[in-house]
Amino acid sequence: MRFVKGHGTENDFVILPDLDGTLDLTPEAVARLCDRRAGIGADGVLRVVRTKAMYATSVNTALNTAVNTGAEETHGADTDAEWFMDYRNADGSVAEMCGNGIRVFARYLVEAGLAAPGEWDVATRAGLRRVALGASGDVTVDMGPPRLLGQGEASIAGEVFQGRRVSVGNPHLACAVDGPVTALDLSRAPGFDPAVFPDGVNVEFYRTVGERHVEMRVYERGSGETRSCGTGTVAVAAAAAAEAAAEGAEPSGPARSAPAEGGSVPVQGGAEWTVDVPGGRVTVILDAGTGFLRGPAVLVAEGETRPGWL
Numbered sequence: 001m002r003f004v005k006g007h008g009t010e011n012d013f014v015i016l017p018d019l020d021g022t023l024d025l026t027p028e029a030v031a032r033l034c035d036r037r038a039g040i041g042a043d044g045v046l047r048v049v050r051t052k053a054m055y056a057t058s059v060n061t062a063l064n065t066a067v068n069t070g071a072e073e074t075h076g077a078d079t080d081a082e083w084f085m086d087y088r089n090a091d092g093s094v095a096e097m098c099g100n101g102i103r104v105f106a107r108y109l110v111e112a113g114l115a116a117p118g119e120w121d122v123a124t125r126a127g128l129r130r131v132a133l134g135a136s137g138d139v140t141v142d143m144g145p146p147r148l149l150g151q152g153e154a155s156i157a158g159e160v161f162q163g164r165r166v167s168v169g170n171p172h173l174a175c176a177v178d179g180p181v182t183a184l185d186l187s188r189a190p191g192f193d194p195a196v197f198p199d200g201v202n203v204e205f206y207r208t209v210g211e212r213h214v215e216m217r218v219y220e221r222g223s224g225e226t227r228s229c230g231t232g233t234v235a236v237a238a239a240a241a242a243e244a245a246a247e248g249a250e251p252s253g254p255a256r257s258a259p260a261e262g263g264s265v266p267v268q269g270g271a272e273w274t275v276d277v278p279g280g281r282v283t284v285i286l287d288a289g290t291g292f293l294r295g296p297a298v299l300v301a302e303g304e305t306r307p308g309w310l
């Protein structure tokens, strides 16, 4: 099986080109690929499959039906998006969206000659997401509007943290903390109420370190602590903006500021947030109707698994 390895701010992925959707990718196979000692090692798998093929076979249809049950948006094989990002967490579970993954996915498509630099839609289980990228450099993604869903809480070793529940296609709980995020023990999963998060949740802890500038760490559903989480950075920016609005430091309506730099993207303006993660830095732009994520996407290796290994 051919694979490519890549990362976005050190959130790393095994990319599996399966253009015609012939691969029966089981949760066990995903977990073995992502194993950092006995496998290739990654936070998740990005299967690259034609959207039409995704809906053509019974195994793929079953996967989509299962996930779309709880999704906010669904789409069918009639979409114009040629490529579907089939994202899996390191434990083999399926997730609706991956913000770092979709940038790496887009970079792979361009470098493999399967798509041209420019702007186009990628199909995901959370719906279509528009990406914009050049022949090299950062990738920008229209992540859709982050949706604030109310309060929630998480705990670490008995200490309770209040947070905001945010949907970025997948579920997040963004908790503001006072001290440096490096001080938190994320060696184990934070506790949360399964009645509030029946499908599990990605938990972010963030601290404001400047104007529209936050640092964060994340414990991801299905992958554990990762060095970055793109959907998580959008959730944190949305939560921090809501916090600032509540304190009167930000307008509570659609965010407005100088147009963001950077070019070939459909960003008309919006409030630009800098989000520092252990693996680097990304930019989140909160526009009136959506949220954009901009950051690096790097391919580092490619190869082939040994026959019979999986």
Ligand SMILES: N[C@@H](CCC[C@H](N)C(=O)O)C(=O)O
Pocket (backbone or CB within 6 Å): 011, 044, 089, 094, 095, 096, 097, 098, 099, 100, 101, 170, 171, 202, 220, 221, 222, 223, 226, 228, 229, 230, 231, 232
């Ligand atoms: N790392 C991703 C998020 C991957 C999915 C997440 N673990 C979930 O289960 O929802 C990102 O960059 O957004």
